[in-house]
Amino acid sequence: MSDLIESVRPDALPPALVLIAEDEAEIADILAAYLQRSGLRTQHATDGHEALAMHRALKPDLVLLDVQMPRADGWKVLSEIRSSSDTPVIMLTALDQDIDKLMGLRLGADDYVGKPFNPAEVVARVEAVLRRTRSRAPVATQMLRVGAFQVDLENHEASVQRDGQQHALELTLTEFKLLACLMRTPKRAFSRAELLINCLPEGDSQERTVDSHISKLRKKLEALGIQGVPASVWGVGYRFGNEP
Known part of the structure; x- marks a missing residue:
């Protein structure tokens, strides 16, 4: 705790909240552990409908969004998020094809990570996107x-x-x-x-x-x-x- 107290100014932004929208619990747990180790807060949605509900309720700073999810896939969730919000979204998918990357970017995704991925790389991408977006939108x-x-x-x-x-x-x-x-x-x-x-x-x-x-x-x-x-x-x- 002493390291945290020394490194965070009292008037600083609170730790960013990352919503992990991923139906595979093991993958979500690994991502949450790595993100939390880097000082970020996390919440987990297990399907598309829950992801949209949690996005509306929690207003996360960033969404890690799996493409292949039950009830509503990642493309649908991304489209709904973009209809009312500019929340940064990084797509997670096992579909390592250029057409999927292009679709995500056209719908407004901020970045794209193909599975299998290195969790440390995902954290680095999350931090890079947050640096850009949080500097553009001060508290x-x-x-x-x-x-x-x-x-x-x-x-x-x-x-x-x-x-x-x-x-x-x-x-x-x-x-x-x-x-x-x-x-x-x-x-x-x-x-x-x-x-x-x-x-x-x-x-x-x-x-x-x-x-x-x-x-x-x-x-x-x-x-x-x-x-x-x-x-x-x-x-x-x-x-x-x-x-x-």
Whole structure:
């Protein structure tokens, strides 16, 4: 953990989330292990329909997309993703033919890897694509929406809808960062160390300081009748919690 704390600035982007859309569990597990070892977060979809649902819900930074998947193949998934999003997509396929590569690129794929592949090479390709796309789309241009909550990262404004009205949240910078971090992946449990690194000022070094800021954030939300946000995760830390 000490190496992670030294290498990540508190105001840096959170680790990129990679959605692995692959129906072969062994391949998905290998890719996830290599990606996580490189500091990336992963989620796994086992078929095309699940991949689209997880893409809509999680808004990953990149999708590793297998062509031959049940329920909806990779071409269909890629087409659906491109109809509403510019999320980077790297195609994974056993079909090592130029026509398939051309189809993927025409549909908007960012890269193409044929099976069998070297997982380390896949990680290198993922990191290269992320460097390009994340530099083009800084966090400040994003708008986060989860349930009734809305966070404008460019203008540092947060609000929540209650009883048909949008209520502005008067948050400190640290409270704002905590809320935004939890909203990025609302189902994920973050440790105090992760929140300390990503959300608190550089001078703060105590994990328990996170508890104080979370408590103050909760009280502001409770004043609007919102309970359980952020939610405590016993033995881990916090997740976004219940949606009002």
